[in-house]
Amino acid sequence: MKNVDALVCVVDDDVSIRESVRGLLRAEGLRVETYGSADDFLARSRGEPPGCLVLDVELPGLSGLQLQRELFRSEPHIPIVFLTGHGDISMSVRAIKAGAFEFLTKPFDPEELLDAVQESLLTREYGGHRSKDQASAQSNEIVGIGGAHRTLIKQISMVAPTDSTVLIQGETGTGKELVAREIHKLSRRKEHALVRVNCASIPKELYESEFFGHARGAFTGAIKDRMGRFEAAHGGTLFLDEIGEIPLELQSKLLRALQEKQFERVGEERTRRVDVRVVVATNRDLKAEVAGGRFREDLYYRLDVFPVRVSPLRDRREDIPMLAKYFVELLAKEMKCTKPRLTEAGVIRLQEYHWPGNIRELRNVIERATILARGKVLEFDLPTTTAEAPALPAPRSMNQEKAEPEFMTEPEIQRRERENLRIVLNKTGWKVGGPSGAAELLGVKPTTLISRIKKMGLSRNEATQ
Incomplete structure (x- = not known):
């Protein structure tokens, strides 16, 4: 692990957790301070700010979320890894919206915690401190809580402050343009333009003009000088969406512009220079396109500086x-x-x-x-696909003995339906309607469920016997 001299502070009211985390981090060569409450941490002498804070949510006095808000008002910003036994989606959302680097639940995986601490220290050292605007932009635009989402956020935070070319790969509809916008928002170029080019929508004969511009009279219809997208993005970010759609014969000119940051307008000999950061996206497998002779290998390697993969939903x-x-x-x-x-x-x-x-x-x-x-309960009418359809039972042999039954009798169906309904009612404390009620869990209207309860003769007294 890098950052051997980095200081990590652990705030948790459970002494066994504090000692466990301290031992784990010290074994990796990190300096560790532990505190039993948020107030104890705030009372520490104003010395070296920690490189990372491992923080419990439920603390005596000031809670972990309240401490996070308190720290966020000061600079430098401290990356926070939440480690709690009280994790749920709403709590995770609040923490990450407020700028938390990671949110882990107890019992924690030691390797996962070490990775989170390491990533936060690297981000702080090489990626700079995230401002309030940056954290807000991330949480408001890119939504998620799972491992793939956390990996994506970490990659964005690491590459955004640089000028490196980024290759965003993912299926259609995964949010590749959103990732490109996020990289621009968190970059030093955010005050300048983000210029998007949809490479799939440009007619073949207009690619050069679209990218590099043209001089008046360069071709029929060129009635005045026109600036291309590279010039329009000067000082900012050029986002080339669907990069795999660019015709092979035009890829060499794009490669030169990317390598040398210079070009000529169509119909003009003057060489122009630009300062742009390039981000590209594709839903194609560019390696396969290279192997098939449809994409230049040298262009691929020029683009594949920092690949980011956006996972399918x-x-x-x-x-x-x-x-x-x-x-x-x-x-x-x-x-x-x-x-x-x-x-x-x-x-x-x-x-x-x-x-x-x-x-x-x-x-x-x-x-x-x-x-x-119309303001009521959302109901989703989703198609049933072949992939979702349950497998049909195998035909039953006439000589097959002790085989599973193909069907249930009507009394058996009623018994299982009654048992399932009793389980749900017990789970909700016999709450039928409203949020988290039995009707909501079963996906039926409360009036329908009440009718079923009466028809089956279920009673709360029966459930407690």
Whole structure:
């Protein structure tokens, strides 16, 4: 681990946790100070600021979240790794929105904690301190809580302060443009323009003009001088979306512009120089494109300086509850309508779907459901795909003995339905309606559920016997 002399402060009211974390970090050569409360930490002498703070949420007196807000008002900003036994989605959201570097739950994985501390120290040393505006921009634009999301945020925070070329790869709808905007927001070029070029939408004969501009009279229709996208992005960031769509015969000119930061307008001999940071994105496998002779190898290696992969939504199911809540609130504001209610059953339905269109499809589904909900409960009508359909049972042989039954009798179905309903009612304390009630968990209307309870003759006294 780097940063051998770095100071890490551990704040936790559980002495066994403090000692465990201290031993783990000291074994890696780090200096460690431990405190039993937020007040004890704030009372420490004003000396060397810690390179990282490992912080519990539930503390006596001032809570971990309150301490985080207190520290965020001062400079330099201290990267915080939350380590708590009281983790839930809403708490994680609050912590990360306030700028937390990581949020881990107890019992913690030692390797995961060490990685989080190391990454925070590296970010502080090489990536600079994140300002309040930077942390706010990240949390408000890129939403998630899972491991893939945390890795993405770390990569963005590391590469954004540099001028290195970034290659963003991911399926359609995963949010590659959002990542490009985030990199620009957190860079030293944020006061200048972010110029986006959709390479897939440019006619082949206009690529040069679009990238580099043209002089008056350079071709039919060129009635005046025109600045290209490279010049428009001078001092800022040029985002080339769908870079894999650029025709092979034009890729050499793009390579020269990227390498030398100079070019000529179409129909002009004067060489122009620009200062731009280049970020590119693609949903193609560029290595396969190179192997197939459709993409220049030298251009690929010029672009592949800092690759960032954006995971598909099906691999980020733990992020779906937070994304759904984010889109519900955002769409309600955009549509100026009453915010509909997102139920636990609805979230489970969203997590069960495989999302071929990724986050873009999720937003569209929630927008449609918001329109139909009219301020009430959101209901999601998602297609059932072949991948989701349960496998059909194998045909039963006439001679097969002790085989599993193909079907259940009506009494068996009723018994299982009754047992399932009793389990849900016990779980909710016989709360039928409202948030986290039995009707919400089962995905049915409260009136329908009450009717079923009466029909089955269930009673609370029966459940307690």
